[in-house]
Amino acid sequence: MTTLLYGRPPVVFDPPSTGAGAAIQTSPLIPGSTALESVAEGSVDDIMIYAPPGVLERRYALALALRALKVGGRLDVMALKDKGGSRLKKELTGFGVEVGETAKAHHRRCIVIKPETLTGIDEAIAEGAARIVPGLEAWSQPGIFAWDRIDAGSALLAQHMPAPKGAGVDLGCGYGALATVALRSAAVTSLRLIDLDRRAVEAARKNVEDPRASVEWADVRTMAADVELNFVVSNPPFHDGGAEDRRLGQAFIRKAAELLKKGGVAWIVANRHLPYEAELNTAFNRVRLVADAGGYKLFEAVK
Secondary structure (H helix, E strand, O other): OOEEEEOOOOHHHOOOOEOOOOEEEOOOOOOOOOOHHHOOOOOEEEEEEEOOOOHHHHHHHHHHHHHHEEEEEEEEEEEEHHHOHHHHHHHHHOOOOOEEEEEEOOEEEEEEEOOOOOOOHHHHHHHHOOEEEOOOOEEEOEOEOOOOOOOHHHHHHHHHOOOOOEEEEEEOOOOOHHHHHHOOOOOEEEEEEEEOOHHHHHHHHHHOOOOOEEEEEOOOOOOOOOOOEEEEEEOOOOEEOOEEOHHHHHHHHHHHHHHEEEEEEEEEEEEOOOOOHHHHHHHOOEEEEEEEEOOEEEEEEEO
16 A cells, blocks of 8 residues: 655644555655655555645645545545634635535534546646746746745845855755856856755746756755855745744744855855844854845844
């Protein structure tokens, strides 16, 4: 029996364990997981999905799961009511399936048994797939942060950051927008791009072809700080599973300091309401507010 898991459902839903001989994790936000896109059609008996909040991203995951299931296979999917849960039943019904719906722990949960025929699967997969985004002229995909636009915070950082020098890293690189700016400097010798999202990593590998760049699928919070770099650029995330979590940005700031050599500089941009000043002043020797505009703050922090 083949069982897949997508994401990390709350324990109240009794998610299957993962590992050898257990369920196969398929979330793009868990480094090392299997890509749901790669699972053969009609090969899976059971799938549990903790549905993502974005509409295109969610319908894409649901369609991929239904495609992967055997006829008669079971899809168990849940989401917070205000993060897509209230729409789950309607979205699943649109694929031509019968849905059993329950409510629990502020979530909606839907159970589906795959029928012989489905509708709208190919369209949902196409809408949620990776593509070159018009206007960006870059590869991206729904679910990636600011997937179809230049984020205003990143634009502020790009506007004010002087040409970097030496070896650096882009923490939370997304599809590679900031890395592209940094690599315009001929003085950059190497640049690591790191992101938790497999989709962002795959897009960045297509968008950033400079031989000085390397792209890694990893969790910034737990990555080894076994180098001494000259510079860091970062527009840290501050949402986890759709909920604001300020600890994410604070962890990025600490990691940036760990990665830098003495005198190295970090360029950090953040939403104005996020309280990062204390963390910056603790982790760095000198901190300067470079810009405060459009709802964002940009800091230069020297170790």
